[in-house]
Amino acid sequence: MLFACPMICHDLSVRPKVADGGDDRFRMVDALGCASLKTSVLEQEIFTYDDAKPGRVVRGTVVGVQDFGLFIKLSETIKALCPLSHLTDVSRSKISTKFEVGSRIKVRILETVAARKRITVTHKKTLLTSKLPIVTCATDATSGMKAHGYVSGIESYGVFVSFYNGMKGIARLADLGLAEDQTPTDAFELHQVVKVKIIGPDSSKSSRLKLSLDAESFTKTAGKDGDEAEEGGDLEGVELGTVLPARMGNMLPTLGATLDVMVTTPEGKEIRALLDVNHLSDHPVAAEVLRSALVPKADLGLVVVLEMRDNPSVPLRVSRKVSLVTAAEATPKDLAGLKAGTTHAAHVASVSDAGCFVRFLGRLTGLAPVPQLADTFVTDPRQHFAVGQSVKAHVLDVDEARSRAVLTLKASVVGSDGAGLLRSLFADTERAAELAAEAEANSNPPDWSLTLAVGAVLEGTVHEVKEYGVLVNLDCHADVVGFVAAHHTGDVEVKAGLKVRARVLDASKKDGIVDLSFRKDLIAAGEVVAATDGKKSKVGTQTK
Numbered sequence: 069m070l071f072a073c074p075m076i077c078h079d080l081s082v083r084p085k086v087a088d089g090g091d092d093r094f095r096m097v098d099a100l101g102c103a104s105l106k107t108s109v110l111e112q113e114i115f116t117y118d119d120a121k122p123g124r125v126v127r128g129t130v131v132g133v134q135d136f137g138l139f140i141k142l143s144e145t146i147k148a149l150c151p152l153s154h155l156t157d158v159s160r161s162k163i164s165t166k167f168e169v170g171s172r173i174k175v176r177i178l179e180t181v182a183a184r185k186r187i188t189v190t191h192k193k194t195l196l197t198s199k200l201p202i203v204t205c206a207t208d209a210t211s212g213m214k215a216h217g218y219v220s221g222i223e224s225y226g227v228f229v230s231f232y233n234g235m236k237g238i239a240r241l242a243d244l245g246l247a248e249d250q251t252p253t254d255a256f257e258l259h260q261v262v263k264v265k266i267i268g269p270d271s272s273k274s275s276r277l278k279l280s281l282d283a284e285s286f287t288k289t290a291g292k293d294g295d296e297a298e299e300g301g302d303l304e305g306v307e308l309g310t311v312l313p314a315r316m317g318n319m320l321p322t323l324g325a326t327l328d329v330m331v332t333t334p335e336g337k338e339i340r341a342l343l344d345v346n347h348l349s350d351h352p353v354a355a356e357v358l359r360s361a362l363v364p365k366a367d368l369g370l371v372v373v374l375e376m377r378d379n380p381s382v383p384l385r386v387s388r389k390v391s392l393v394t395a396a397e398a399t400p401k402d403l404a405g406l407k408a409g410t411t412h413a414a415h416v417a418s419v420s421d422a423g424c425f426v427r428f429l430g431r432l433t434g435l436a437p438v439p440q441l442a443d444t445f446v447t448d449p450r451q452h453f454a455v456g457q458s459v460k461a462h463v464l465d466v467d468e469a470r471s472r473a474v475l476t477l478k479a480s481v482v483g484s485d486g487a488g489l490l491r492s493l494f495a496d497t498e499r500a501a502e503l504a505a506e507a508e509a510n511s512n513p514p515d516w517s518l519t520l521a522v523g524a525v526l527e528g529t530v531h532e533v534k535e536y537g538v539l540v541n542l543d544c545h546a547d548v549v550g551f552v553a554a555h556h557t558g559d560v561e562v563k564a565g566l567k568v569r570a571r572v573l574d575a576s577k578k579d580g581i582v583d584l585s586f587r588k589d590l591i592a593a594g595e596v597v598a599a600t601d602g603k604k605s606k607v608g609t610q611t612k
Contacts, residue, residue, distance in 0.1 A: 312370070
């Protein structure tokens, strides 16, 4: 029996919700439970610390803004902390003014320590929207599985990555995919979101995972996503400096620094290639804007071959930078082509205390020492240059015996290219707007009024089973996620890959989620069933 006290009944049009957060709210002797009709209680997602499962996405209200992060109220008695480093994908030194006390915010739970009444959450967009498996313990991880995490430590021998519930892993130096002259600090930064491939348990510490952050490990299976990638033997007419048309692959990988693209050879064959995100544009802002607008199979225009790789499945690394594409024919490929007194378009391969290592085509690299970086005094090269940055480099000296070249990046020598950066910014942001418009025009919005209406019966496939419920891929729309709470699984033996039928209990258009039930009594009840083809049918009609 449930008892709803009149003093806590604010809206009689809603059904009571049991507040099961304490032993005093349900009396076994009287079989009497205490329920509430308060709107604030009905809207709660978290009642106890046991409800705050790591990996769960919840909504809360900002109740405090501090220099170190946000305090978020998840229920009347439970609050969480979102650290400053977890407010955005990009690291910030202070909190954005958009986060105000009283504002509603969606977060994903990182860790819950019930004994200390402590919950830590993240608002990083990549983690919040990730559909990859959640890793909370060693049993969640299987060899070859891909997952999202964030960089929690950088050492000379590797990068530490944290997941959920305190679970961690390490990607050692050989598994980072770095260039010969790069260090982990050149390629990664603390709190950066990364996509990793799990190799297995770490031999030095069984509770830690061994990971790979090498982009090659994500693209070794040719044709897996529907693209027929040609092998390296079909690279006729392709060499360093060759300019080729390119497009995105059939899927958008979420690995932070690299995109998987398809280029067309002079023979008309499509070849898989890697394109670093910082090589999408000469302007770093335009590169990020363009990246956010990319869709599968999007036309990327022309790219230039930067590197011929020893990988038959992904034999090329390319760049979309206009400065490199237009100067491809004149850019040197080897030390013999690098002459003192000449100026070339290039990009920054790495930055160290010694200066900037500047790369042309292939592995041809020269050093611009600190005194040659600018016309003004430079104390820290990292404050002036970043990996992937477009530059013009003037060759001061070439030592063929030692295979070394000394360069200068001084504007007084190489000239300023501010106009080129502006052209790149305008052209690529305009292209991003075009891609966004095309995606919206080609989108297939869900039919919330019929197919996904409350009461409809849908078919789908179980994607993942968690302690708190079941995630379902719906047949009627790929972009809508079905969720079945644990108490609505009925007598169905749920497992990943199982074909199921379920009734829609509730739908959230904003989040693209429908609440479902596997209970047979609910599926059989009602008068109208919405089939996957969007047509009405009577109860008992089998959906196709």
